[in-house]
Amino acid sequence: MRDLTPDERQELRRELGAVAADWAQRLNGSDAEAQPRADHEPSYAVRMRTHLARMAAGEQMRGLLADLVSTSAQEAVQYGAGYPELGAAVGASRQAARKRWPNLPISKRRASEWKQPPGGIGWAGDSHLGYPGGA
Template sequence: MRDLTPDERQEMRWQLRTIAIGWAQRLEEPELDARRRADHEPSQPERMRTHLARMTVGEQMRGLLADLVSASAEEAVQYGAGYPELGAAVGASRQAARKRWANLPIAKRRAAEWQQPPGGMGWAAEVTLKYPGPGGGA
């Protein structure tokens, strides 16, 4: 997947701003909406409350987006993604992804998929270590 272009980021920013403003207006006190409809210039306290309401909505959106990212990570793992892929998806390293989603069953699933080489234990079980004898020879 590609990164957003600067214009796309700006468009997404405006769309998120519009959503936040809409939800902030929806959640503000009803009497503020009634005063706004009266065609008057909002007072400083009203403007402050408006911006604080947008901040509240923005923080709630941040939490919801974090939940969405985590749920998507869990689903991606179900379809075969590992820490390298999860990290790449969010612009982070494999190690950062492992730390962020330590609760995901990636390691267990990947270990179950690993194939042992022919012979069972692999080359390590077949190697005999020989140490030099008393004269330096083998």
């Protein structure tokens, strides 16, 4: 995956702004159209309500996007992703991903793919290490 270019970020910002403005108008109702002024300029109160409605829509979008990210993380894990990949996808470390999604069922198969020490038995314990009394 790659990061968005500055132009792509600006385009996404414009698109999200348009979505927020559309939903703000829905949340605000048709107040702006219901109170037309003679000079066709919206009053300060109408402008304030418009911006507050855009804030409310943006906050709702933030929650929905967080849900989308979490659902995508769960689905990525089902297809074999681990914390390193989840962290990379959101621009964070493996540790940050583990803290953000602590209860994801990271596959035991994935853990078995991690590099094992010689003999595959762990660093302590068996007689091949030369310790007395090893089994």
